[in-house]
Amino acid sequence: MNPPITDWRGVRVWIVGASSGIGAELAKRLHREGARLVLSSRRREAMEALGLSGAVLLPCDLRDPEQLSRACGEALAVLEGIDVVVWMAGIYQPVTVDDYRPDLVLEITQTNYVALLHVLGDLLAHFRRPSTPAGTSGSLPGGVPPTPPRGLALVSSVAGYRGLPKALAYGPTKAALTHLAEILHLELAPRSVGVWVIHPGFVQTPATAVNDFHMPALISAEAAAHEIVRGLARSAFEIHFPRRFTLAMKTLALLPYRLYFALMQRGMRPARGTGGGIVAPPRSPESGAASPRCGTAPGEAASAMSAGGNGGDPVGCDAIVQFFERLTPASLDQLDRIYRPDARFKDPFHEVVGVAAIRNILAHMFRKLPGGSFVVTGVVTSGCPAVPGGVGAPGQPGKASHSDFASPSPGPDPGSLRVCCLTWDYCVEFGGKPQRIRGCSWLELSDDGRIAVHRDYWDLAEELYEKIPGLAAMMRWLKRRARDG
Numbered sequence: 001m002n003p004p005i006t007d008w009r010g011v012r013v014w015i016v017g018a019s020s021g022i023g024a025e026l027a028k029r030l031h032r033e034g035a036r037l038v039l040s041s042r043r044r045e046a047m048e049a050l051g052l053s054g055a056v057l058l059p060c061d062l063r064d065p066e067q068l069s070r071a072c073g074e075a076l077a078v079l080e081g082i083d084v085v086v087w088m089a090g091i092y093q094p095v096t097v098d099d100y101r102p103d104l105v106l107e108i109t110q111t112n113y114v115a116l117l118h119v120l121g122d123l124l125a126h127f128r129r130p131s132t133p134a135g136t137s138g139s140l141p142g143g144v145p146p147t148p149p150r151g152l153a154l155v156s157s158v159a160g161y162r163g164l165p166k167a168l169a170y171g172p173t174k175a176a177l178t179h180l181a182e183i184l185h186l187e188l189a190p191r192s193v194g195v196w197v198i199h200p201g202f203v204q205t206p207a208t209a210v211n212d213f214h215m216p217a218l219i220s221a222e223a224a225a226h227e228i229v230r231g232l233a234r235s236a237f238e239i240h241f242p243r244r245f246t247l248a249m250k251t252l253a254l255l256p257y258r259l260y261f262a263l264m265q266r267g268m269r270p271a272r273g274t275g276g277g278i279v280a281p282p283r284s285p286e287s288g289a290a291s292p293r294c295g296t297a298p299g300e301a302a303s304a305m306s307a308g309g310n311g312g313d314p315v316g317c318d319a320i321v322q323f324f325e326r327l328t329p330a331s332l333d334q335l336d337r338i339y340r341p342d343a344r345f346k347d348p349f350h351e352v353v354g355v356a357a358i359r360n361i362l363a364h365m366f367r368k369l370p371g372g373s374f375v376v377t378g379v380v381t382s383g384c385p386a387v388p389g390g391v392g393a394p395g396q397p398g399k400a401s402h403s404d405f406a407s408p409s410p411g412p413d414p415g416s417l418r419v420c421c422l423t424w425d426y427c428v429e430f431g432g433k434p435q436r437i438r439g440c441s442w443l444e445l446s447d448d449g450r451i452a453v454h455r456d457y458w459d460l461a462e463e464l465y466e467k468i469p470g471l472a473a474m475m476r477w478l479k480r481r482a483r484d485g
């Protein structure tokens with residue numbers, strides 16, 4: 001994987017996009033850690049105002065390829081080489097199909113993505129050459145590492161995971177950066193040149209100061225810089241934070257297109273009545289409780305999440321979250337509290353109808369993977385009445401989006417469809433080690449708030465890729481184990 005960077009003393013770093021926000025905080029942090037900095041962005045005075053002694057300032061405008069190439073040449077020369085390039089610069093402006101302006105979209109694309117391509121050739125040529133010494137040995141306490149870690153860190157965004165509303169210009173640039181980073185990593189990591197991709201969630205910076213909506217799991221630019229330094233000290237390819245938000249976004253990105261689009265489109269609708277049709281952001285215990293993770297006592301996260309109550313809902317999303325987080329073999333007898341008698345359930349291995357059949361599946365899971373518990377890491381709800389033209393199978397206006405069931409589903413009354421999408425970890429010990437299986441449940445609720453349709457998506461692969469050699473064989477074994485009685 002990537003070379004971990006644990007000691008920044010003497011490491012030569014070029015930060016592109018260092019005058020404000022995350023880039024400025026990262027520059028300050030690396031300066032404190034003893035890195036030698038070259039900083040670029042358009043505003044020289046803003047970079048000067050950081051007051052980082054010894055930092056070389058190379059102002060340039062990424063929209064001007066000549067300026068950029070000149071700055072890149074100087075950056076690679078001024079300290080007799082660069083060890084780490086952090087490609088931070090980026091601009092965001094909401095763009096939808098209704099306000100599409102080619103000039104604006106091209107400017108965002110140029111700044112966020114195309115500019116990098118102008119200098120990538122020079123950077124690759126630089127990294128293909130053997131590392132040159134930083135030339136500061138002996139001038140720092142303890143000296144510098146003989147061969148400093150090298151590489152390229154590209155700052156993308158969770159907006160690059162999948163298409164999001166209003167991101168017509170920004171989203172594709174970030175998806176492209178992520179994709180580019182993956183390819184570069186494939187080829188450069190074996191040559192000991194690191195390539196990192198950085199996926200921040202919401203960070204408080206001048207770029208997000210204009211947002212007029214609630215930004216879930218918002219963190220400070222200083223905290224973001226800390227996460228980046230922490231991530232670079234590990235060998236992982238991807239650095240993403242805050243995890244309580246990015247994990248929920250990752251799980252949403254696993255949904256099949258049909259469900260993903262349905263959920264997003266519901267979120268994009270204007271509010272109606274109390275349900276509002278608003279897709280609440282993935283929630284997590286931000287109200288002072290421990291972050292959801294394996295090891296959290298069952299019920300702990302749920303009680304934090306349900307602090308707002310469910311507004312007199314007889315069952316509803318919050319109650320369902322609590323029920324699952326406290327689920328034990330003993331509480332299986334109370335499943336009818338949260339499931340309608342004719343509820344439909346589907347997961348990678350089963351498709352059943354009725355509470356008794358669902359109970360059998362969960363009882364089987366507890367038998368095969370005893371001692372496990374669910375920790376819900378995110379909740380997305382949608383409460384507006386279904387409307388003609390809303391989600392649904394063609395020809396079934398407003399009908400629930402669970403049409404991947406083998407046979408037509410009774411489902412909830414289309415006129416009162418409410419959806420609750422949970423991301424969760426199933427925490428359990430097997431093979432003598434604590435393990436975490438991540439998944440996502442799409443729940444369609446009926447009038448009384450009980451589950452009418454339950455569709456589960458599991459991400460066994462992500463958890464197992466890194467931990468278990470011979471993945472394919474193990475996946476087959478796990479599937480057999482989960483399926484066979």
Ligand SMILES: NC(=O)c1ccc[n+]([C@@H]2O[C@H](COP(=O)([O-])OP(=O)(O)OC[C@H]3O[C@@H](n4cnc5c(N)ncnc54)[C@H](OP(=O)(O)O)[C@@H]3O)[C@@H](O)[C@H]2O)c1
Pocket residue numbers: 016017018019020021022023040041042043044046060061062063088089090091092111155156157158199200201202203204205206207208
């Ligand atoms: N804040 C978030 O919530 C968030 C979330 C996910 C990803 N990100 C990504 O994180 C990175 C930093 O964002 P931020 O929130 O810290 O934003 P920011 O405070 O606005 O910083 C953006 C940086 O990019 C530079 N820049 C913009 N246009 C440029 C141009 N044409 N030429 C040269 N430099 C240019 C800016 O410098 P000048 O204005 O001086 O040129 C500034 O230093 C961006 O890539 C952004 O997409 C941010």
